[in-house]
Amino acid sequence: MQAPHDTAQMASLYVHIRIVLGMIVGLGLTHLLRHFANLIENPKRKRIYWVHLGWALSMFLFLIHFWWWQFRLGHLVEWNFNLYLFVTLYALLLYLLCALVFSDSASEYPDYREYFYARRQWFFGLLALAYAVDMVDTWIKGPAYFHSFGNEFLVRNLAYIVLCGIAMLTRSPRFHGAFVSLGLAYQAAWIARQFETL
Helix, strand or coil, X not given: CCCCCCHHHHHHHHHHHHHHHHHHHHHHHHHHHHHHHHHHHCCCCCECCHHHHHHHHHHHHHHHHHHHHHHHHHHHCCCCHHHHHHHHHXXXXXXXXXXXXXXXXXXXXXXXXXXXXHCHHHHHHHHHHHHHHHXXXXXXXXXXXXXXXXXXXXXXXXXXXXXXXXXXXCCCHHHHHHHHHHHHHHHHHHHHHHCCCC
């Protein structure tokens, strides 16, 4: 049996893991910012759609938030390869969502509105998966940490999963507009209330 790591070794290991996570988060942020800049530089190349931009902004916040809250994992868990693999796959899932928000295949569509509705099943399916994985990720930090958010955390994630399921099925602009508007407002409020400080 392998000897347990001391505190210094675990801290060093987590720095190593955060470098990998940081690379993935950095790629996702770079992808989003490159496409935001492209929209600014070429505003007439393809008509934008505010709902699509709203979800792109939501993914930007999700990545920033992910990087911030993962810092706690260094203090709350003992690392092994399975945990490292899980958290890395979670980060890769978020990167994949960023790649779907702004894809090179968008050039095949007349505007971002058509692109958004054509690819909504993939985007919202993976977003629902991300919120499910988020619950597991929070539980990894320990039952006490999971329950520290109260019932709101569980209700929030389950509500997002259900709403993503509806978003996969409907093309209603009214629903999608309300979903992204309320989702962004709640996302910002959640981060401000729960994660302002570590």
